[in-house]
Amino acid sequence: MELTAAALLATALFFSNFFTALSILDPVDFLALQSIRKSLDDMPGSNFFEAWDFTADPCGFPGVFCAGDRVQALALGDPRAGSPGLMGRLDPAIGRLSALSELSLVPGRVTGSIPNTIASLANLRFLALSKNFLSGSIPDSIGSLSNLHTLDLSFNQLTGTIPQSISNLPSLANLVLCHNQLSGSIPQFPESSPLLRLDLKHNQITSQVPNLPSTLQYLSLSSNQLMGQVDSVLVKLNRLNFLDLAMNQLEGPIPPSIFTYPLNSLQLQRNLFDGTLGPENEVQIPLVDLSFNRLWGPISPLLASVSQLYLNNNRFTGEVPARLVQELMGSGRMQVLYLQHNFLTGIEISPASAVSLPAGASLCLQFNCMVPPVGTPCPLKAGTQKTRPADQCPEWRG
Numbered sequence: 001m002e003l004t005a006a007a008l009l010a011t012a013l014f015f016s017n018f019f020t021a022l023s024i025l026d027p028v029d030f031l032a033l034q035s036i037r038k039s040l041d042d043m044p045g046s047n048f049f050e051a052w053d054f055t056a057d058p059c060g061f062p063g064v065f066c067a068g069d070r071v072q073a074l075a076l077g078d079p080r081a082g083s084p085g086l087m088g089r090l091d092p093a094i095g096r097l098s099a100l101s102e103l104s105l106v107p108g109r110v111t112g113s114i115p116n117t118i119a120s121l122a123n124l125r126f127l128a129l130s131k132n133f134l135s136g137s138i139p140d141s142i143g144s145l146s147n148l149h150t151l152d153l154s155f156n157q158l159t160g161t162i163p164q165s166i167s168n169l170p171s172l173a174n175l176v177l178c179h180n181q182l183s184g185s186i187p188q189f190p191e192s193s194p195l196l197r198l199d200l201k202h203n204q205i206t207s208q209v210p211n212l213p214s215t216l217q218y219l220s221l222s223s224n225q226l227m228g229q230v231d232s233v234l235v236k237l238n239r240l241n242f243l244d245l246a247m248n249q250l251e252g253p254i255p256p257s258i259f260t261y262p263l264n265s266l267q268l269q270r271n272l273f274d275g276t277l278g279p280e281n282e283v284q285i286p287l288v289d290l291s292f293n294r295l296w297g298p299i300s301p302l303l304a305s306v307s308q309l310y311l312n313n314n315r316f317t318g319e320v321p322a323r324l325v326q327e328l329m330g331s332g333r334m335q336v337l338y339l340q341h342n343f344l345t346g347i348e349i350s351p352a353s354a355v356s357l358p359a360g361a362s363l364c365l366q367f368n369c370m371v372p373p374v375g376t377p378c379p380l381k382a383g384t385q386k387t388r389p390a391d392q393c394p395e396w397r398g
Contacts, residue, residue, distance in 0.1 A: 025058055028096050029071045033058050035093035040076065043084040043108055048077050070099035077106030085132070086110055095120040101147075107131030107155075114153070119144050128152040130176070138177075140165050150174040154199070162187050162200075170194075178202050178220065186221070189213050200224065201244065209233050209250070222246040222267065231255045246270055246289070254290070259283045259302075268293070269310065279303065290314070291338065299324070299339075308336040312364065312382070320347035320365075328361055336362045340382045343393060344368040369393035 025033075034054060042049050052061050059066035065073035074097065077086045085108020094103065095117025101124060110132040118127070119141030126149060127142075134156040142151070143165020151166065154176045161184030162177065168190065174197040182200070185207030189195055197218040208228035209221065214236050222244045229252030230245065237243075238257070244267040251272040258266070259279035269291045276297035277290070283303050289310040296314070301321035303309055309324075320339060325348060327334035347365060357363055357376060364378035366386050 024069050025066070025071070026069045029069075029099075030054075030058060032093040032096040033061075033064070033071065035091045036074075036076075039091035039093075040086045040088040040110065043087050046078060046084040046086065048083075048086065065102075067099065071097045072099055073102035074100060075102070075104045075106075077108060079106055084108065090115055090129075090134075092117040094118060097121065098123070100124055102126040104128040105130075105132060109133055111135065113137075114139055114142075114158075116141055118142065121145065123147055125149045125171075129156070131155040133157055135159065137161075138163055138166070138182075142166060143168060145169065147171055150176075152176040153180070155179040158182060161185070162205075164188070167193070173197065175199070186210055209245075212237060214239065216240060218242045220244040222248070224248055226250055228252075234258050237261070243267065254295075256280055259285065261285075266290075277303075299344075305333055307333050309334065310336070310338045311342070312338040313341040316342040316344055317369075318345060320344055322348050325349055328363060329358065335360055338362070338364045338379075339368065340364045340378055341367045343388070344370060345393070345395065346370050347373060349373045369395070 037049060037052055048062055058064055063075040064071060085106045087109040089112035090110060092115040094115055098120065100121050103124065112134065113136035114129065114134055116139045119139060124145050125147050128150065130152050135158065137160030138153065138158055140163040143163055146169065148169050149171050151172065158180040160182065162182055164187045167187035171194065173194050175195065176197065176199045178199045178201040180203055182203040182205060184205065186200065186205060186209060188210045189212055191213055193213040194215055195213045196215060198216060199220045201220045201222040203224050205224040205226060207226065209226055209230050211233055216237050217239050219237065219240060226248040227250065230250055231253050235255050235257055238261055240261050241263055242265050243263060246267045247270045249272055251274065253275035254268065254273055254277065256278045260281060263285045265287045266285050267289045269289045271293055274294040277295060277300055279300055279302045281302065282305055284305055287308045288306045291310040292313040294315060296316060298318040299311060299316050299321055301323040304323035304327045324334065324337060326332060328337050329349065363376045364382055365372040366378055366382055367388055369388050371387055
């Protein structure tokens with residue numbers, strides 16, 4: 001049956017009035033949101049999509065934030081702590097939301113790959129898709145998002161290498177890719193990069209640590225397979241307030257200048273670092289963990305102001321500095337002093353102090369070249385043997 005011109009006009013007016021009355025959105029954004037909704041569902045216990053009724057204005061939907069007739073921010077899932085997330089896949093239609101500046105996904109069970117179409121979002125500043133089950137590689141095309149400030153793809157199942165193109169993003173300040181299965185090397189960042197936070201821990205990266213921007217304040221590369229020396233890299237990063245390179249195969253000396261940085265935490269444990277520790281000034285870092293390395297020589301008294309000091313499982317020799325004992329046994333700042341499994345030959349503790357440690361303090365001295373003057377609980381991994389065999393301590397008389 002053929003429609004008359006009047007009928008066709010009436011039909012067109014109906015749909016025009018439908019979109020005008022029911023949505024202030026640009027039709028492209030409206031249809032993109034519909035596609036996104038079809039590809040995702042609430043996990044049991046979640047009701048995030050309950051209010052996504054497309055007979056109403058989508059700018060009123062939970063997680064949808066509009067500016068004029070365009071979607072400017074999209075937060076998928078209920079952000080309240082403990083709320084179940086979403087399941088399904090990310091639809092490539094996300095790339096049609098061309099005015100989008102923020103895209104986030106709450107923790108859930110969203111699977112599949114990251115759509116390449118995200119590269120179409122030229123205004124995107126914030127992209128966070130963490131704690132889901134996303135797989136595949138990181139699209140190289142993300143490196144075209146010149147306005148991107150934060151990229152967080154952590155706690156997923158991403159594989160492959162980190163695209164070099166990401167390191168050249170001119171606005172990128174936060175790159176968080178930890179807890180994935182990424183391999184290859186760390187991208188080479190230009191010195192002009194504004195990068196503040198780089199978190200690549202718990203991956204399968206096998207390279208050396210390249211030169212990094214001096215702007216960095218947070219660096220975490222632990223639990224990879226990194227190798228080589230890092231002293232020439234670290235001496236340039238004097239703005240760091242957090243450094244974690246633990247559980248790699250890094251070697252060589254630890255630069256003395258690192259102890260002057262405004263660090264809250266210095267974690268270099270379980271590597272192959274060697275040489276002596278030579279801080280030039282009083283160390284003010286609350287937590288210093290250099291355990292399970294190959295460090296040797298005397299322990300510096302300039303470490304006495306550290307609150308939690310882990311020097312166990314190294315090759316330190318000589319006597320424990322009296323200042324460390326005073327800070328731990330008195331009312332000083334030191335709360336933890338782990339020195340087990342070294343070659344230390346003595347520690348001075350007064351009889352009164354030897355009775356008990358202050359509440360909350362921890363001291364472990366076993367398996368050194370001395371009889372511990374005080375019996376204190378040690379970690380189970382320290383073993384039960386109190387002293388080293390005499391043949392390992394040629395200068396010790398027992």
